Amino acid sequence: MATAHQRPDQSDPVIDQGWEHYTRAEHGVWRTLFERQAKLLPGRACREYMDGLARLDVAADGIPDFRRLSDVLTKATGWEVVAVPGLIPDRAFYQLLSERKFPAGNFIRRADQLDYLEEPDVFHDVFGHVPLLMDPVFADYVQAYGAGGLRREREGRVHFMARLYWYTVEFGLLNTPEGLRICGAGIVSSKTESVFSLESPSPNRIGFDLARVMQTHYRIDDFQETYFVVDSFDQLFDLATTDFTPILQDLERRSTLEPGTVLPTDRVFHRGSGAYHAEKKRSAA
Numbered sequence: 119m120a121t122a123h124q125r126p127d128q129s130d131p132v133i134d135q136g137w138e139h140y141t142r143a144e145h146g147v148w149r150t151l152f153e154r155q156a157k158l159l160p161g162r163a164c165r166e167y168m169d170g171l172a173r174l175d176v177a178a179d180g181i182p183d184f185r186r187l188s189d190v191l192t193k194a195t196g197w198e199v200v201a202v203p204g205l206i207p208d209r210a211f212y213q214l215l216s217e218r219k220f221p222a223g224n225f226i227r228r229a230d231q232l233d234y235l236e237e238p239d240v241f242h243d244v245f246g247h248v249p250l251l252m253d254p255v256f257a258d259y260v261q262a263y264g265a266g267g268l269r270r271e272r273e274g275r276v277h278f279m280a281r282l283y284w285y286t287v288e289f290g291l292l293n294t295p296e297g298l299r300i301c302g303a304g305i306v307s308s309k310t311e312s313v314f315s316l317e318s319p320s321p322n323r324i325g326f327d328l329a330r331v332m333q334t335h336y337r338i339d340d341f342q343e344t345y346f347v348v349d350s351f352d353q354l355f356d357l358a359t360t361d362f363t364p365i366l367q368d369l370e371r372r373s374t375l376e377p378g379t380v381l382p383t384d385r386v387f388h389r390g391s392g393a394y395h396a397e398k399k400r401s402a403a
């Protein structure tokens with residue numbers, strides 16, 4: 119398999135996936151991760167995600183070939199999956215999204231790292247992110263997000279965009295007549311967070327509001343303290359196509375909110391106990 123040291127020039131981080139080089143052990147890690155999530159997600163992941171996974175016909179038994187995924191994806195929403203060696207610089211990331219190219223890591227975690235991931239690997243990216251790019255509205259949202267991110271990156275306001283992405287594309291929940299469902303890739307690709315995000319009494323679950331999300335810090339090293347709930351992907355697409363400027367100017371005058379904050383103006387689906395993170399803090403002290 120192509121190894122991460124293949125650092126191409128920063129402006130164009132796209133590399134060859136090297137699908138032919140994956141070892142049996144690497145395909146085996148994919149299979150283990152896929153089978154765990156396949157048991158957990160029915161009834162937890164949103165219908166649009168499950169439909170996308172099925173229509174992509176993502177193989178359970180091994181790491182998919184991005185060329186095959188792109189054939190299906192392009193016909194559905196014009197997106198394609200391109201391989202990158204790991205996290206890429208902001209400008210390149212937003213540029214690729216704006217061109218409907220999803221940058222997926224071509225490496226996979228080791229068998230002894232199943233539950234912890236410091237950098238998005240091919241399972242997080244392809245199993246987590248790509249199925250929802252089969253949904254036309256969500257696909258348009260992510261493309262509009264990329265275009266908006268390019269503008270913000272030039273203004274030095276990327277952190278607001280990173281929060282929006284984090285609380286929707288990575289860790290978003292969707293409000294449905296059957297109850298809350300997972301749409302975030304970071305949750306849907308995680309065995310433990312697939313359960314925690316919906317069923318633990320600890321985290322807050324708060325109705326999505328653009329300015330509120332852009333003002334709120336997030337955690338990168340543990341479960342989220344707050345999950346934001348969108349009513350529809352149309353809601354996301356509408357905001358990605360609005361002009362953020364007035365909101366960002368107002369936000370720059372406000373202080374950043376801690377991840378566990380609940381405001382009186384929040385639409386609270388569930389006010390968390392905070393027990394999980396309080397316990398982590400106690401045991402770390």
Ligand code: HBI
Nearest residue numbers: 204205206207208211221238243
């Ligand atoms: N932002 N700048 C940058 N670069 C990335 O590679 C990146 C990111 N934000 C999110 C992200 N990657 C992950 O969602 C990957 O799973 C795509």
Ligand code: FE
Nearest residue numbers: 238247288303
């Ligand atoms: Fe991701």
